[in-house]
Amino acid sequence: MTAHRVWARLFSILAVKRQELGICKYCGLRAGRLRGQHGECESRYTEALRSLLSTATRLALGRASADELRLRLSLAGESFVSGDEAREALIEAYEDAACRLLAGDWISAENESFLASYVAELNLSDAECNRNGTQERIRMSAQLRQIATEPATLNDWRSTLGSLPLRLSDPDERVVWAFRTVRVEFGSTQMRESDSGRLVMTNRRLYFAGREGSHQSTLGRIHTLRREYDGFAIHTGASAKAYSFRSDVNGWFAWKLINLLVKMK
Numbered sequence: 001m002t003a004h005r006v007w008a009r010l011f012s013i014l015a016v017k018r019q020e021l022g023i024c025k026y027c028g029l030r031a032g033r034l035r036g037q038h039g040e041c042e043s044r045y046t047e048a049l050r051s052l053l054s055t056a057t058r059l060a061l062g063r064a065s066a067d068e069l070r071l072r073l074s075l076a077g078e079s080f081v082s083g084d085e086a087r088e089a090l091i092e093a094y095e096d097a098a099c100r101l102l103a104g105d106w107i108s109a110e111n112e113s114f115l116a117s118y119v120a121e122l123n124l125s126d127a128e129c130n131r132n133g134t135q136e137r138i139r140m141s142a143q144l145r146q147i148a149t150e151p152a153t154l155n156d157w158r159s160t161l162g163s164l165p166l167r168l169s170d171p172d173e174r175v176v177w178a179f180r181t182v183r184v185e186f187g188s189t190q191m192r193e194s195d196s197g198r199l200v201m202t203n204r205r206l207y208f209a210g211r212e213g214s215h216q217s218t219l220g221r222i223h224t225l226r227r228e229y230d231g232f233a234i235h236t237g238a239s240a241k242a243y244s245f246r247s248d249v250n251g252w253f254a255w256k257l258i259n260l261l262v263k264m265k
């Protein structure tokens with residue numbers, strides 16, 4: 001038998017012994033033969049973690065004070081919640097709060113400032129907050145807010161983007177956003193043909209300039225809008241088109257943007 005196997009055997013015997021002795025995994029005291037924990041230790045731990053999550057989420061939404069959270073953190077420490085587990089709960093709470101806010105059209109400046117204060121107060125890193133793309137979406141949400149509330153500031157795309165693939169039809173039409181590389185599938189009954197190119201969204205229409213040709217859809221004629229895995233699909237009276245974006249984050253943004261434009265038209 002190799003040394004590695006001997007140690008593995010020994011550890012498995014010790015684990016069985018520990019369970020036979022019944023040591024509580026929370027407080028480390030005897031819990032009784034064949035028991036892994038005291039019921040009261042487990043409920044104390046679960047309740048402390050639940051309260052920590054709930055208070056942290058409320059703080060990220062601006063509905064609790066930093067003092068309340070400090071109290072929850074200290075109670076969690078006394079209730080067998082480790083430092084790593086508490087940190088994890090703080091990040092989860094942030095993601096949960098952001099997710100609730102991101103469900104709307106955009107995050108208000110006030111709510112965005114609550115989220116930012118939470119990150120600063122708890123000294124969370126950008127990597128921790130963005131592990132599921134949450135920070136990226138919050139930044140995009142700020143752009144959606146700007147599009148919805150300060151349209152005049154986005155009026156000069158013509159100068160920043162260079163040549164646009166389309167001619168704006170009337171003085172009130174303005175470019176809201178342009179995506180450089182988008183794949184589009186289109187067809188009347190089944191999605192068969194596809195192309196890739198640039199997609200320009202104006203306050204009047206979607207304009208796609210692809211390698212094979214160009215297509216446009218007036219916002220007013222879109223009667224169905226559907227979220228796709230990496231983008232969105234539209235149905236107009238005559239045809240169906242599905243736009244795909246290379247990253248899920250872009251697809252999410254494009255989906256929120258098309259919804260906003262259809263509402264604003």
Ligand SMILES: [Zn+2]
Binds near residue numbers: 025029037041
């Ligand atoms: Zn215990």
